[in-house]
Amino acid sequence: MAANPIACASCGSGLCGGKGRETFYQGTWANNPISIQVLGICSALAVTTTLANSLIMGLALIFVTGMSNLIISLLRATIPRKVRMIAEVAVIATFVILFDQLLKAFYFSMSERLGPYVGLIITNCIVMGRAEAFALTNPPLLSVVDGLANGIGYAFVLAIIGTFRELVGDGKILGFTVLSEGWYVKNQLMILAPGAFIALGFLIAAFNYINARGQKAEAKS
Amino acid sequence: MSIRGFFEKHSHHFHGQGRLAPLKPLYEAVENFMLSPLSRTKSAPHVRDPLDVKRYMSMVIIGLLPAALAGWYFFGLRVLAMIAVSYAIGGAIEVAFAVVRKEEINEGFLVTGLLFPMILPPTLPLWMVALGVAFGVLVGKELFGGTGRNLFNPALIGRCFLAIAYPTAMASYLDPVKAWPGRLFQWAGSALSDATTNPTPLSQAKRVIAGGGELTPISDLLWGSVSGSVGETSAILLIVGGVFLLLTRVGNYRTTVSMLGAFAILESILHLADPGRFVGPLWHLLAGGMLLGAFFMATDPVTGPVTGGGKWVYGALIGVSAALIRNLTGYVEGVMFAILLGNIFAPVIDEVFIRRRLAALARQDVIAPERGQPPGQQGNVWFEGKANEEAAQQ
Numbered sequence: 098m099a100a101n102p103i104a105c106a107s108c109g110s111g112l113c114g115g116k117g118r119e120t121f122y123q124g125t126w127a128n129n130p131i132s133i134q135v136l137g138i139c140s141a142l143a144v145t146t147t148l149a150n151s152l153i154m155g156l157a158l159i160f161v162t163g164m165s166n167l168i169i170s171l172l173r174a175t176i177p178r179k180v181r182m183i184a185e186v187a188v189i190a191t192f193v194i195l196f197d198q199l200l201k202a203f204y205f206s207m208s209e210r211l212g213p214y215v216g217l218i219i220t221n222c223i224v225m226g227r228a229e230a231f232a233l234t235n236p237p238l239l240s241v242v243d244g245l246a247n248g249i250g251y252a253f254v255l256a257i258i259g260t261f262r263e264l265v266g267d268g269k270i271l272g273f274t275v276l277s278e279g280w281y282v283k284n285q286l287m288i289l290a291p292g293a294f295i296a297l298g299f300l301i302a303a304f305n306y307i308n309a310r311g312q313k314a315e316a317k318s
Numbered sequence: 319m320s321i322r323g324f325f326e327k328h329s330h331h332f333h334g335q336g337r338l339a340p341l342k343p344l345y346e347a348v349e350n351f352m353l354s355p356l357s358r359t360k361s362a363p364h365v366r367d368p369l370d371v372k373r374y375m376s377m378v379i380i381g382l383l384p385a386a387l388a389g390w391y392f393f394g395l396r397v398l399a400m401i402a403v404s405y406a407i408g409g410a411i412e413v414a415f416a417v418v419r420k421e422e423i424n425e426g427f428l429v430t431g432l433l434f435p436m437i438l439p440p441t442l443p444l445w446m447v448a449l450g451v452a453f454g455v456l457v458g459k460e461l462f463g464g465t466g467r468n469l470f471n472p473a474l475i476g477r478c479f480l481a482i483a484y485p486t487a488m489a490s491y492l493d494p495v496k497a498w499p500g501r502l503f504q505w506a507g508s509a510l511s512d513a514t515t516n517p518t519p520l521s522q523a524k525r526v527i528a529g530g531g532e533l534t535p536i537s538d539l540l541w542g543s544v545s546g547s548v549g550e551t552s553a554i555l556l557i558v559g560g561v562f563l564l565l566t567r568v569g570n571y572r573t574t575v576s577m578l579g580a581f582a583i584l585e586s587i588l589h590l591a592d593p594g595r596f597v598g599p600l601w602h603l604l605a606g607g608m609l610l611g612a613f614f615m616a617t618d619p620v621t622g623p624v625t626g627g628g629k630w631v632y633g634a635l636i637g638v639s640a641a642l643i644r645n646l647t648g649y650v651e652g653v654m655f656a657i658l659l660g661n662i663f664a665p666v667i668d669e670v671f672i673r674r675r676l677a678a679l680a681r682q683d684v685i686a687p688e689r690g691q692p693p694g695q696q697g698n699v700w701f702e703g704k705a706n707e708e709a710a711q712q
Contacts, residue, residue: 282446286483295457 124246151259155252166244392494393440394501426465436549560613569617576633
């Protein structure tokens, strides 16, 4: 009796051939699209002025990478090699437009705030990169795991930067005042793009430090 | 007389049966501050003048002291607190990095610690001073590898950070008391508690051009009884300290001369073109942070070019940028941005001059012809040269 396919990401068997857990770990942490591969930086810097913006943007990317990886993986035997990029972009653009329209319909103020950056996910290196590097050569379910994992990896880095920038730059988290204006002086650098660069730099440094410590501990044991 | 000679001449007073023997520890402390503390040979071979980082930095501090004392006189005891905070926080970060990296504590911070409060408004809250110096030392210096490896002047990075993060506080200046004893024994309030925003000479000039008020007289600019950053107001004391630096050759005259010269030339052209819109060159030279920047910051040997020709270009680039930013943009003062811009270009300027020199040497058959070619065609000669030297040593 085959294992339950839904549990494959954790059980290490089933349709994804035992690679689910490793793929998830690679996408979210070990090969994190932002902190390790340093992809998709443009949107990460542009939309992280508040936590809410970061969360919606992260959600958009999880949706797009997951769905586009699924479709491209299903079509991987059909897509001619020479036109594969155009085919990939067509699939990705479909899901991006879908998300953009949903956002406009149900959360218009957020759509206004994110401006062109939702549409620009079409050209986001992470989505394209996962399609090229993973979905074209792997089975559908594993590709979905990979797409979701990379989306989650992107989203959680964005959430950290967004929290930090909103808190330090505006004294708020998700729009609620945490640091009162009575005593807290807003650091306006954090609202501007250079502040995002600096925050991201420190975050990557922290991740590298954690990884280096992990490797040291592994080498010892 | 060299500095070492001065100490040699007077050292007998402090040793053995000398008149001032009880003061020997003080003498040694001062000597240590000025010179390398290493004991040295009494017979040949001699190193004639072991100029090290510490003495280099000590000279800059001595050059800065007159202007710093003027800052205390004009803006009160708060200035001393700002200097203390700057040294304490910046020093702590320096020590922490030295411990983690298992390196010696470097004297490089001595200058940044004093220079940083000099370029801040005297009413700035002390915690902002702490935050600014922490950012300047951490991001401006330690992340690049510490003293001698930083791309930008750490004090200016700290100021730039504060200027963007807290623009209101960084624009509140104090009006100096003109009658003796100034604010020597007074504590001025911080920018946040009582908003004391006086126009600096430069912001006043913008108002005058827009059609109101009077320009700050040049005599006030010379003495320093104008509002502005702590150490930038007194032109005379800055010139005294700056000339001292140039005479001891701690500051290179090329950078200073070309920076002030290019600035003055461009200001003159602007002034001649439209006296109603642009104030004269002498006034602009003395106002704001121009002198402080030209004598104490652009001359920083780490962040500026090392080639002689490069220093002329570098100074001129800063001078021209400062004049353009001051006169043709919304910013009131441009020296900080101009020097940071110069810092960015310093390595490129050096590269150009080194390549030209190598090409010239190759033409004169001093070095092998292929070393005079641009690196793209034969690899980087400097790294290769380094590698060859290391290989030869092994």
